[in-house]
Amino acid sequence: MDRRRFLATQSLTALALLTGTSGLRLAHAAGIPVSIAESEGHSWAVPFVADAGSLWAKNGLDASTTHFTSGRLTAEAVLAGKADFATTTDSVVALAALQGHKPVVFAEFANSSTQMLVAARKDKGVNVPADLRGKRIGTFYGSAGHFYLNQYLKLHGLTPKDVQIINLRPQEMVTALAQGSIDAFNWDWWAADAAAKQEGKGNVHVLSTDGVEKVYTSHFLLITNEQTAKAKPAALQAAVRALIDAEAVFKNDFERAVSVLAERTKGSLDASRNGLQRNHTEVQLAPRLIDDLVANAEWAIAEKIAQPPANGDLRALYAGLIDKSALAAVAPARVKL
Incomplete structure (x- = not known):
């Protein structure tokens, strides 16, 4: 066993106490090679x-990860065959x-209505959601x-035609808002904090999420x-x-999850705790997933x-993309579809 795998295996002993896994599963340090686009x-x-x-390794995967700036890019990597798995929305x-x-x-592993x-910038006249009318709003198309x-x-009685939507990459939004080339943006909540700090005059604030x-x-x-x-069903399981x-x-040592997130995002513990508290964390396949896929479409x-699908049946289209077999084999009660 090489040094990397030895250290990974040693680090799992304490984590096994949290997850309730056996020593037999801990022995699976080497496993099915998979690439994950994160x-x-x-x-x-x-x-x-x-x-x-090292939970991938403990459960039988030899996982390598590649990092992307959005879920759209990770999905493109998987669909192009450049990665086996991807985290996306x-x-x-x-x-x-x-x-x-x-x-x-x-698998769905979490969901949120407030991530x-x-x-928006108050000095651009955007104090409440209705003030977005006629404004330049950045988003990732x-x-x-x-x-x-x-x-x-x-939700606030407006349509996309009532605003000017500017296509920006996530990493461009903060700077654009701070420099005033846009009046507002929508993206992850932590980006607003970064924009407020970069703008530095107290002008950037978050609009209400009531009812979202x-x-x-x-x-x-x-x-x-x-x-x-088809080729790696054991890898999916x-x-x-x-x-x-x-x-x-998350359930047994929430602060450990907070610490991991802070390290990965290079953020503070307080910001990471805030972010995690916005999520409902649960591995499942549930009906609202299909409902929201249809709404997106x-x-x-x-x-x-x-364009709409040839047969016009959106619900059938998305139901056909969900593979329940892996979750059903591992934890059937979590399949609620």
């Missing part, structure tokens, strides 16, 4: 914990399917943030492609076990971002 941000804390605690899956791709969803938000913006505007859960829930998913699903073990860390079709 996105950045607080939404992905569950796989971060799995990675930090339901919005990305919905659009990919309408474009003729076939991402395979085999996304709208940050075709992403979960773009869909959130649509739903947020609708009625129109928006983002689902944080582990997906694969058809080839991997192992990944599900690792996610469930990571969920146990209806938005994309209405906005002419995508």
Whole structure:
């Protein structure tokens, strides 16, 4: 055994006390090789914990990870065959399917209605959501943030035609808001904190999220492609076990999860705790996932971002992308579809 694997195996002993796994499973330091495309941000804390605690290895995977700035880019890597698994959102899956791709969803590990938000500049006259009318709003086109913006505007009696949407990469939004080239943006909540600090004059603030859960829930998913699903069913089951073990860390030692997230995002413990408290952490496949995939698709079709499927049956389209077999084999009670 090489030094890296030896150290990884040793570090699992304490974590096993949290997750309740046996010494037999700890022995599985070497396993099925898989590549995982990971996105950045607080939404992905569950796989971060799995990675930090060597839970992939413990459950039989030899996992390597590549980092991307958004769930759209991770999904593209999986669909192109450049990664076996990806962390992404339901919005990305919905659009990919309408474009003729076939991402395979085999686990949801968390969801949230308040990880996304709208940050705005008060000195540009944006004090309440209704003030967004006529303003320049940055978002990442075709992403979960773009869909959130649509739903947020609708919640407050506005449409995309009432604003000017600017397509920006996530890493560009903070600077654009601070420099005043946009009046608001919507993305992860932590970006607003960064924008406020960079702008430095107290002008950046977060608009109200009251009632947003009625129109928006983002689902944080582990997906694969058809080839991997068929060729590596044991790998899918192992990944599900690792996610469930990571969920146990959240329940049994929440501060450990906070620490892992802070390290991965280079943020403070307080900010990481805030981010995690916005999430509902549970490995599952539940009906609202399909409901929200359909809602995403209806938005994309209405906005002419995508074309409807040939048979017009969105619910059947998305139900066909969900592979329940891995979760059903590992923890059947978590399959609620």
